[in-house]
Amino acid sequence: MSATTLEREAPAAQTAPPMPEVRGGVVAYLCLEGAFAASDFYVRAFGATEVGRMPPDAQGRTMHVHLYVNGTSVMLSDPFPEHGCGFQAPAGFNLMQVVDDVDASFARALEAGATVIMPPQDMFWGARYGQVRDPFGVTWALSSRAGECAMQDAMECAGRA
Missing domain, CATH: 3.30.720.120 (Signal recognition particle alu RNA binding heterodimer, srp9/1)
Incomplete structure (x- = not known):
């Protein structure tokens, strides 16, 4: 047999799927x-x-x-825990998503089983903002632009809220 014949008859090597791209x-x-x-x-x-x-x-x-x-x-x-990754209840942080429609995103999260921490409202810094807690204890903030308050004017905007 020639080397070419052996190559054709060899089983195809199995390859693992590529790792997904890490985004962010x-x-x-x-x-x-x-x-x-x-x-x-x-x-x-x-x-x-x-x-x-x-x-x-x-x-x-x-x-x-x-x-x-x-x-x-x-x-x-x-x-x-045997590899240094024990469970601790989430505390002191939230995961924020900037979304197009806070109210719709909030309703979807509640329908899936999240609980209300802060209902959506227009905030003094110019965002529509609300928070939910998921069934695993993680707080999620949902935010979208609601007004035109610049960062340097936030304190003045707060006085108008």
Whole structure:
């Protein structure tokens, strides 16, 4: 047999799919109880697109889920305390999305199971803004431009609010 014949008869090498593109300058990586369920929720609540998911381990945990939320990567994992990633309840931050329609986005999140922290309202800094908490304890802020208040005029705008 010639080398050419051997090459044709060799089984095709299996290649892994390419890793999804990481989008955004700062990417949130959330360690949550129930990363697969959180991913499903974010698809329903925020229109996220899941672009990658590692299979679960024997305990049903995943090390990695990759989503695009509003054009930016958000990554999730279940807790793996044996690898230094234990669970701590989310506190002291929120994830903000700039959206075209805060009220519609807010309603969609509530319909999916989020709870109200702050209903949408026009804010003194010129945005329509509201906050929800997802079933996994993460606070999401939804914001869109509502007025023409420049940053340097925010304090003056606050006096008119």
